Amino acid sequence: MQLACTxxxxxxxxxxxxxxxxxxxxxxxAYATNSFHGKTRGALSVTDSPLCRATVRLPxxxxxxxxxxxxxxxxxxxxxxxxGTVILEPVQGGAGIVVPPPGYLAAVRQLCDxxxxxxxxxxxxxxxxxxxxxxxxxxxxxxxxxxxxAKSLGGGKAAIAATICTRAVARRAHRGSAALHHTPGTxxxxxxxxATAITALNVLYDEGLLDNARIxxxxxxxxxxxxxxxxxxxxxxxxxxxxMIGLEFTGAARAGLRALxxxxxxxxxxxxxxxxxxxxxxxxxxxxxLVGFTDYNRNVxxxxxxxxxxxxxxxxxxxxxxxxxxxGALRLGADFLRxxxxxxxxxxxxxxxxxxxxxxxxxxxxxxxxxxxxxxxxSGERVRRRAAHPGARAAAP
Numbered sequence: 001m002q003l004a005c006t007x008x009x010x011x012x013x014x015x016x017x018x019x020x021x022x023x024x025x026x027x028x029x030a031y032a033t034n035s036f037h038g039k040t041r042g043a044l045s046v047t048d049s050p051l052c053r054a055t056v057r058l059p060x061x062x063x064x065x066x067x068x069x070x071x072x073x074x075x076x077x078x079x080x081x082x083x084g085t086v087i088l089e090p091v092q093g094g095a096g097i098v099v100p101p102p103g104y105l106a107a108v109r110q111l112c113d114x115x116x117x118x119x120x121x122x123x124x125x126x127x128x129x130x131x132x133x134x135x136x137x138x139x140x141x142x143x144x145x146x147x148x149x150a151k152s153l154g155g156g157k158a159a160i161a162a163t164i165c166t167r168a169v170a171r172r173a174h175r176g177s178a179a180l181h182h183t184p185g186t187x188x189x190x191x192x193x194x195a196t197a198i199t200a201l202n203v204l205y206d207e208g209l210l211d212n213a214r215i216x217x218x219x220x221x222x223x224x225x226x227x228x229x230x231x232x233x234x235x236x237x238x239x240x241x242x243x244m245i246g247l248e249f250t251g252a253a254r255a256g257l258r259a260l261x262x263x264x265x266x267x268x269x270x271x272x273x274x275x276x277x278x279x280x281x282x283x284x285x286x287x288x289x290l291v292g293f294t295d296y297n298r299n300v301x302x303x304x305x306x307x308x309x310x311x312x313x314x315x316x317x318x319x320x321x322x323x324x325x326x327x328g329a330l331r332l333g334a335d336f337l338r339x340x341x342x343x344x345x346x347x348x349x350x351x352x353x354x355x356x357x358x359x360x361x362x363x364x365x366x367x368x369x370x371x372x373x374x375x376x377x378x379s380g381e382r383v384r385r386r387a388a389h390p391g392a393r394a395a396a397p
Contacts, residue, residue, distance in 0.1 A: 002188075003193075004161040004162070004189075005193075007037075007150035008043045014146045015042050018173075020173040021172035028085070029086070030065050030083050031062055031087050034067060036048075036095070037089075038124075067100065068100040068101050088119070089123075090136035091125070091244055093125035093126065093244070093294065093302075094296055096296060105140040119144040121148070123147055124149060128149065130242060131217075132243070146164070146165045146166075153197050154196055154197055158192065160194065214242055217243045220305075220314045220318075227322060235247065244304055246294065246303070248299050249279065250275065275329060292304065
């Protein structure tokens, strides 16, 4: 295991580790369409973002393959023997919370074994219990060769990331003159960051947050699907796993604005995700609920609440969504324009998308950094208190 500070660093370490293990003749890397693995130079070379890649000269050897398409990956590995590594997100976050077809990860494992290819599972967004298992790939009972972790590994309070590999990969990467000489960065794996991560893992297991993510995630998904049936012209799809859920809205051309004809289509081209933006803004300004968005699909609201969320918080979110969507697309647009840039709502807040804290209302009796909802996981107060306790123990995933 190699520690770092950010997810991008963890991906860089994983790519370098794989290339050392595979040798010079197999330095090619297959990555998925709509993937996101980071914004540093190596991570960008396997990130499918024309915007982020446009002004950077990237390392060569990356080959894009459709996400979720087993036949396409099999054909690529059969044709191109220079491909020595496949990097995939078990659940794509930036693409709009995209879950691959059942059996896809198991097929990837089989193909990699068949062609002697290393599989990197990027769990920076989906790991640490977000999907109801510690690693998202566990849902298919498979084990990758290399795994990356970050974000919630530090409990929302410390910058820590990790690159983990099998013993076989480590031995291949460190053999002979191809030894892996690169050491961690200056601030990678500091004592404070490691103590915070240990405390976050203890909270994760001591409070049963994996089971809670699975149970409440199923409840949230069911409630959102019922909401979609009540508003079929506004909600296109509900998808996700555990408490990593994407709520995709329709465009203006479908959202009750067909009478506008070409104008609605022009609105979709000029402002993709306009309906999702309006709903997200009004959730914050009127209901003190904070949601996130995704990098590539602007029609999707990213719903990643804290792993300790309760049924009542789901009910609050669904009721708020139902209130907004019942107004219809035209009134939603008018209300959004009236509120302008959606001023900060008093008392509403949560953590950034991708961390255990989205759209969880803060309790009114707390202010500043001490605000949190009762039972919220990985809160700064509890992490600091546990890390300072001399009896803090480690929890193995």
